[in-house]
Amino acid sequence: MTLLDTLVQGVLLGGLYALFAAGLSLVFGIMRLVNLAHGDLIVMAAYLILGVTSALGLNPFAAVLIAAPVMFAAGWLLQTYVLNRVLGEDILPPLLVTFGLSVVIQNGLLQGFSADSRKLAAGAIEAQSLALGPISVGVMPLLTLISAVVVIFALNRLFYRTALGRAFRATSDDAVTAQLMGIRPQSVFAIATGIAMVVATIAALYLGVRSNFDPSIGPARLLYAFEAVIIGGLGSLWGTLAGGIVIGVAQALGAVVNPEWQILSGHVAFVAVLLLRPRGLFPRAND
Amino acid sequence: MTALLDILGLTANYGDFQALFGVDLHLGAGETVAIIGANGAGKTTLMRAITGIVRAGGSITLDGKNITALPAPEVLMQGIAMVPEGRKLFASLSVEENLLIGAHARKGNGQWSVDAIYQLFPVLKDRRLAPGTALSGGQQQMVAIGRALMSNPRVLLCDEISLGLAPVVIRDIYAAVPRIKAAGTSIIVVEQDIGQALKIADRVYCMMEGRVTLTGTPATLSRDAIHNAYFGVSA
Numbered sequence A: 001m002t003l004l005d006t007l008v009q010g011v012l013l014g015g016l017y018a019l020f021a022a023g024l025s026l027v028f029g030i031m032r033l034v035n036l037a038h039g040d041l042i043v044m045a046a047y048l049i050l051g052v053t054s055a056l057g058l059n060p061f062a063a064v065l066i067a068a069p070v071m072f073a074a075g076w077l078l079q080t081y082v083l084n085r086v087l088g089e090d091i092l093p094p095l096l097v098t099f100g101l102s103v104v105i106q107n108g109l110l111q112g113f114s115a116d117s118r119k120l121a122a123g124a125i126e127a128q129s130l131a132l133g134p135i136s137v138g139v140m141p142l143l144t145l146i147s148a149v150v151v152i153f154a155l156n157r158l159f160y161r162t163a164l165g166r167a168f169r170a171t172s173d174d175a176v177t178a179q180l181m182g183i184r185p186q187s188v189f190a191i192a193t194g195i196a197m198v199v200a201t202i203a204a205l206y207l208g209v210r211s212n213f214d215p216s217i218g219p220a221r222l223l224y225a226f227e228a229v230i231i232g233g234l235g236s237l238w239g240t241l242a243g244g245i246v247i248g249v250a251q252a253l254g255a256v257v258n259p260e261w262q263i264l265s266g267h268v269a270f271v272a273v274l275l276l277r278p279r280g281l282f283p284r285a286n287d
Numbered sequence B: 001m002t003a004l005l006d007i008l009g010l011t012a013n014y015g016d017f018q019a020l021f022g023v024d025l026h027l028g029a030g031e032t033v034a035i036i037g038a039n040g041a042g043k044t045t046l047m048r049a050i051t052g053i054v055r056a057g058g059s060i061t062l063d064g065k066n067i068t069a070l071p072a073p074e075v076l077m078q079g080i081a082m083v084p085e086g087r088k089l090f091a092s093l094s095v096e097e098n099l100l101i102g103a104h105a106r107k108g109n110g111q112w113s114v115d116a117i118y119q120l121f122p123v124l125k126d127r128r129l130a131p132g133t134a135l136s137g138g139q140q141q142m143v144a145i146g147r148a149l150m151s152n153p154r155v156l157l158c159d160e161i162s163l164g165l166a167p168v169v170i171r172d173i174y175a176a177v178p179r180i181k182a183a184g185t186s187i188i189v190v191e192q193d194i195g196q197a198l199k200i201a202d203r204v205y206c207m208m209e210g211r212v213t214l215t216g217t218p219a220t221l222s223r224d225a226i227h228n229a230y231f232g233v234s235a
């Protein structure tokens, strides 16, 4: 493997981490909530896609079209009936509740699907690759990165160019004054978490096609997502994409030196960025 | 005259601390009422209670409908908009977005549009893409007023819109009041500047320590009576 090849693989892997992180970043940006169950919700979405593929005989890509609205509804319900009740001045209750939710989801999945690892079968596309000049690029990893860019772009459009996005930003700035505009912060939050779960479903698709998953892998996905968000700068969506890519490239480079160092180098990159830029690469001005 | 907004025996608390003790206030259709009173008299609490941000006892009736217990977004939709104390523009929204968000909950068209606000306050048009909070204090106040108008309110509450502004700027801002009245909006202004309040109001209420201590038309209120009601001591 050449250095160029390694870098490209790292960037593509970064697309997956950015997808893990985008929903987390959106929710944090709007309601200052760190959802510790985010990784487990991604794994839950992967099982949902798996369930749809086997029940209806669909390809995983088609199954996402069914799983995504279901996950939107799950996110909406979760926010409305659980998280909205614990959001407030004190940041501890939401952390405890989402930590508890993480445990509940893991055990629920274990009960329902056992500890066996599973995989989403996307067919021939998994083995296909494109020759881009001197390097060969897998079609699935390329699609993952493209999807990440499209998702981040779409979320940015939503955030900065729509009435809903305006309400997201106003509520994030000052929830009390937002209410004077006729905005109900709780319903804004419910929609935001619903959208985050749609993104989590897209992340779940690429996670499940790329590698095996089982009920226990959520917390590690949360960690990558969390690092990507922090590296990028809290609340910045493009920053989150950059953060995902930093971790992906670091892991790819680490793996070249020693395969056992892959995961560690991602974490080392995280610490290194924080030492140099404690507020991340693209901090939002008014945080 | 049956009032558009009728407030009877209003009370409000912050925890154990009672800030309002049975406030009565009436606002007729088309009327402009000023509330004066020293710092801490309870003027802002009264505004926050009307808009549903602070929970209130007693009763608030708008055009015959009891709105006392409605949450803030509901009160806005009933037709009461507020220019909050300290302006409270949204920092991550541009001037124009701050105006647009004022119309977030409204259905259909009405008197006010972004263009109508730019006619009311022409200086805002050139700054429309700037972040709301990058403007001068007077311009921010204009945005805050425009933002409240964008909901086409029946009642506009203005909490200390002249605070900290230069006299010429205050004049520009108050010059908008006749145009707002002409649009059919009734107005309550909270003012510490007694001269300004007497100039624009049809009637004045003076508050002290959570109670209304004096009410009347500007013509009938003597300086002494106001001074007494304002400070609780004779001049």
Ligand SMILES: Nc1ncnc2c1ncn2[C@@H]1O[C@H](COP(=O)(O)OP(=O)(O)O)[C@@H](O)[C@H]1O
Binding pocket: B014, B017, B019, B037, B038, B039, B040, B041, B042, B043, B044, B045, B046
């Ligand atoms: N959030 C709050 N918590 C506790 N006390 C408050 C709060 N806001 C106002 N107060 C108290 O309520 C009283 C009335 O305040 P306020 O309504 O802001 O008066 P005004 O607007 O007339 O200056 C004051 O004694 C003030 O200290």
Ligand SMILES: [Mg+2]
Binding pocket: B043, B044, B045, B085, B160
């Ligand atoms: Mg006040």
